[in-house]
Amino acid sequence: MKVICPRCESPGVTQMHAGMEDGKVLWRVWHCKDCAYTWRDSEPAESVDPKMRPAWAQMKGVDFDSLRQVIPPARKPT
Ligand SMILES: [Zn+2]
Numbered sequence: 001m002k003v004i005c006p007r008c009e010s011p012g013v014t015q016m017h018a019g020m021e022d023g024k025v026l027w028r029v030w031h032c033k034d035c036a037y038t039w040r041d042s043e044p045a046e047s048v049d050p051k052m053r054p055a056w057a058q059m060k061g062v063d064f065d066s067l068r069q070v071i072p073p074a075r076k077p078t
Helices: none
Strands: 013-021 024-032 038-040
Antiparallel strands (some): 013 024, 024 038
């Protein structure tokens, strides 16, 4: 199974967690190293399928370095 990021369609995703029951994986949490999107693969298709997500929410081809920083980095302790 090839997993890509639902938001930027990068293949650079990492599995962060798996929900297990009776030895079976029920869901997984994935994280994209490129756009920092994190999702659970059991979420609705409108959240996890790039073809079903609204176009305004997609970031394929976006230069992330050109985006404004919304949350400034934490200050270092003085
Ligand atoms: Zn991404």
